Amino acid sequence: MSEELNQGLGTANRAGNREQTAAERPPVSPNGLDKEVVLAIRNLSVVYPTREASIVAVNDVSFNIFKGELLGLIGESGCGKTTTAMAILRLLQPPGMIAGGEIILAGKTDLVKLEGAQLQAVRWRDVALIPQGAMNSLNPVMRVHEQIGDAIDAHVTPRMSRDEIKQRILTLFGLVGLPARTFDLYPHELSGGMKQRVCIAMAIALNPALVVADEPTSALDVIVQRIVAQNLLDIKNRLGVSILLIGHDMGLMAQLADRMAVMYAGNMVEIAPARTILTEPLHPYTQLLIEAVPTIKTRKPLKLTEGLTHDLRYPPPGCIFQSRCPLVMEVCRRVRPPLKETKPQHQVACHLYDALQ
Amino acid sequence: MRGLTGKYLLKRFGMFVLTIWLGMTIIFIIPRLAVGDPTSALLGRLMSKGGNVENSAELIARWKDRFGLDQPLHIQYVRYLYNTITFNQGYSLSAFPATVDDLIQRTLPWTIGLLVVATLISFVLGNAIGALMAWRGTPRPVKSLLPFSLVFTSIPAFMLGILLIWVFSLTLNLLPYAGGFDRKVSPGWNPEFILNVARHAILPALAVVLVRMGSWALGMRGMMITADGEDYMVMAQAKGLSSGRRFWKYGVRNAILPQVTALGVAIGSIAGGFIIVEQIFSYPGIGSQLFRAIQDNDYTLLQGIVFYIIVGVAIAVLILDLTYPLIDPRISLKKN
Numbered sequence: 001m002s003e004e005l006n007q008g009l010g011t012a013n014r015a016g017n018r019e020q021t022a023a024e025r026p027p028v029s030p031n032g033l034d035k036e037v038v039l040a041i042r043n044l045s046v047v048y049p050t051r052e053a054s055i056v057a058v059n060d061v062s063f064n065i066f067k068g069e070l071l072g073l074i075g076e077s078g079c080g081k082t083t084t085a086m087a088i089l090r091l092l093q094p095p096g097m098i099a100g101g102e103i104i105l106a107g108k109t110d111l112v113k114l115e116g117a118q119l120q121a122v123r124w125r126d127v128a129l130i131p132q133g134a135m136n137s138l139n140p141v142m143r144v145h146e147q148i149g150d151a152i153d154a155h156v157t158p159r160m161s162r163d164e165i166k167q168r169i170l171t172l173f174g175l176v177g178l179p180a181r182t183f184d185l186y187p188h189e190l191s192g193g194m195k196q197r198v199c200i201a202m203a204i205a206l207n208p209a210l211v212v213a214d215e216p217t218s219a220l221d222v223i224v225q226r227i228v229a230q231n232l233l234d235i236k237n238r239l240g241v242s243i244l245l246i247g248h249d250m251g252l253m254a255q256l257a258d259r260m261a262v263m264y265a266g267n268m269v270e271i272a273p274a275r276t277i278l279t280e281p282l283h284p285y286t287q288l289l290i291e292a293v294p295t296i297k298t299r300k301p302l303k304l305t306e307g308l309t310h311d312l313r314y315p316p317p318g319c320i321f322q323s324r325c326p327l328v329m330e331v332c333r334r335v336r337p338p339l340k341e342t343k344p345q346h347q348v349a350c351h352l353y354d355a356l357q
Numbered sequence: 358m359r360g361l362t363g364k365y366l367l368k369r370f371g372m373f374v375l376t377i378w379l380g381m382t383i384i385f386i387i388p389r390l391a392v393g394d395p396t397s398a399l400l401g402r403l404m405s406k407g408g409n410v411e412n413s414a415e416l417i418a419r420w421k422d423r424f425g426l427d428q429p430l431h432i433q434y435v436r437y438l439y440n441t442i443t444f445n446q447g448y449s450l451s452a453f454p455a456t457v458d459d460l461i462q463r464t465l466p467w468t469i470g471l472l473v474v475a476t477l478i479s480f481v482l483g484n485a486i487g488a489l490m491a492w493r494g495t496p497r498p499v500k501s502l503l504p505f506s507l508v509f510t511s512i513p514a515f516m517l518g519i520l521l522i523w524v525f526s527l528t529l530n531l532l533p534y535a536g537g538f539d540r541k542v543s544p545g546w547n548p549e550f551i552l553n554v555a556r557h558a559i560l561p562a563l564a565v566v567l568v569r570m571g572s573w574a575l576g577m578r579g580m581m582i583t584a585d586g587e588d589y590m591v592m593a594q595a596k597g598l599s600s601g602r603r604f605w606k607y608g609v610r611n612a613i614l615p616q617v618t619a620l621g622v623a624i625g626s627i628a629g630g631f632i633i634v635e636q637i638f639s640y641p642g643i644g645s646q647l648f649r650a651i652q653d654n655d656y657t658l659l660q661g662i663v664f665y666i667i668v669g670v671a672i673a674v675l676i677l678d679l680t681y682p683l684i685d686p687r688i689s690l691k692k693n
Contacts, residue, residue, distance in 0.1 A: 089595055091591060091594060091595055119597075120598075121597065122597070123594075123595060124595065124596045124597045131588055131595075135588075136587055136588040136589060137588040137589055138589055138592070139589040139606070139610075139611070140611065141614075141685065142610075150598060150602065150606070151596040151597070154596065154597055154599065154602075155597060188686070188687045
């Protein structure tokens with residue numbers, strides 16, 4: 001028990017955690033080729049049109065999510081990670097809109113092209129959401145079971161009887177460790193951790209291929225964070241569901257993620273297995289980001305200044321990170337580096353590694 | 358019901374009684390602070406009708422004795438409290454042979470029939486309009502037409518009443534513009550009479566509905582926009598729920614809560630709120646009665662009517678308080 005707690009509290013103690021999580025984690029196949037792609041994002045762009053110029057919140061982003069993996073999407077606030085997730089869920093709030101690209105589900109359906117009833121049918125059945133603010137994500141005037149039940153009711157044909165739905169919900173509660181009495185409660189009668197677990201139970205109610213978890217542990221204390229994190233691992237391992245985990249808690253990511261994707265100012269700058277990202281990051285931004293993670297044992301100065309250094313409406317030509325990059329070269333001012341595989345399973349968008357290809 | 362204990366009921370009922378007692382005391386005091394006194398007003402009216410009244414001083418003294426107005430104030434007050442709660446409020450000062458309870462019984466049903474129904478209709482329509490105005494799924498043509506339903510909101514009800522009379526009664530000659538029913542039909546539970554009453558109620562009801570609808574709609578629109586920005590609405594969409602379910606169970610169900618509170622107060626304050634509308638349409642309701650009572654310095658009638666208004670508001674608020682936990686599970690009657 002004490003070891004468990006220490007891990008939770010010492011999320012920043014990366015050296016210690018790395019060994020632990022690497023051992024816990026099921027091995028990632030070495031080449032990644034034999035794995036089934038659940039969701040393929042191709043050249044996705046999301047823009048917010050303004051009167052003068054469009055803000056490109058997500059710029060030409062491509063990545064895969066494999067079956068049964070937990071992909072961590074990290075980056076600073078405002079880097080476009082939540083926008084990417086909302087685009088995948090087709091939940092962008094106007095004026096935000098998908099300006100281009102494809103989101104291919106199970107190699108067949110392009111989510112970008114779906115509308116109306118088709119989109120409604122795919123939602124939750126194939127792609128579910130564990131929301132950021134579980135506090136307000138449950139309808140305050142509906143009982144917990146009604147809110148899970150209506151998702152089941154909306155998608156399962158032929159319709160399940162009330163009894164069957166109840167059994168299903170109680171099974172889900174068992175999976176996430178919620179007591180059966182939660183069934184009849186209202187959201188305000190639950191603690192923050194219980195609400196989040198209700199949301200997790202809800203997300204897996206229809207056994208979707210992909211669950212998008214948008215900072216599911218923010219606003220929870222470290223112990224509850226660990227419990228919720230364990231729930232996520234459990235459902236991944238037991239149900240084989242793929243999870244796209246968005247967050248900036250590097251300690252938590254280190255605990256959970258199989259692979260990590262790093263975004264900066266709407267661009268994907270690096271994708272690699274979690275362990276590689278943490279130990280041998282290639283992109284200068286990733287390096288600074290990893291270094292910025294506070295640790296319990298030592299105090300260290302922050303090398304990365306906060307926020308973006310360019311106007312999102314007018315991104316500079318060349319590399320998006322040029323104005324903050326300590327290793328900036330002449331070519332970075334002119335040519336945008338594409339995201340390329342520099343090592344097996346390790347993609348990075350940086351001119352430093354041009355020679356490696 | 359959650360946390361409904363005998364102790365709570367007793368406490369709440371105590372509040373109810375206290376509210377009514379305070380209200381009764383205030384309405385006892387206020388008319389007596391006003392200039393003029395009812396007997397001279399009555400005399401004045403008699404004189405204007407019949408010229409000279411002989412023995413006027415004696416008449417005044419007899420009246421004062423008859424109505425107990427020569428007694429000291431505290432005696433009057435105790436008598437008044439006793440009479441009111443025993444529903445024996447005595448004679449009207451201005452319509453002498455008639456008793457206060459008679460007059461109220463004659464007029465109250467008309468007001469309840471007209472204004473309660475009109476208020477409920479305006480509540481339903483206004484909230485529907487407001488909710489649809491705020492809802493993103495509302496078809497565009499409907500959405501652009503909705504604001505036109507609110508153009509009458511800024512007109513005072515009585516002005517709108519005059520406009521409606523001019524259009525529908527005087528110009529188009531479609532509907533009656535005065536009274537509660539025609540003299541030629543015999544009152545009772547027969548279809549002819551009910552239809553006649555309904556026809557008479559249309560214009561005053563319309564005036565109330567059109568005017569009141571706007572505030573419901575604007576309130577609901579605001580609440581609905583707030584609800585739409587909540588995370589649970591995003592969740593409902595992510596769950597792939599139908600537009601109808603998201604609108605009703607997630608949107609309206611949450612947005613309506615403060616509106617229900619306002620409805621309780623609106624129903625309670627009906628009689629006082631539409632005096633002029635009743636006047637314009639010569640409607641035989643309690644508003645017209647109240648208006649006359651004020652004009653005539655009719656203390657007893659005034660007290661009687663206001664007593665009913667106070668009881669009305671107090672009952673509405675009591676019912677609202679006791680039933681609110683049913684519509685909002687977060688509210689518990691229990692003290693934590």
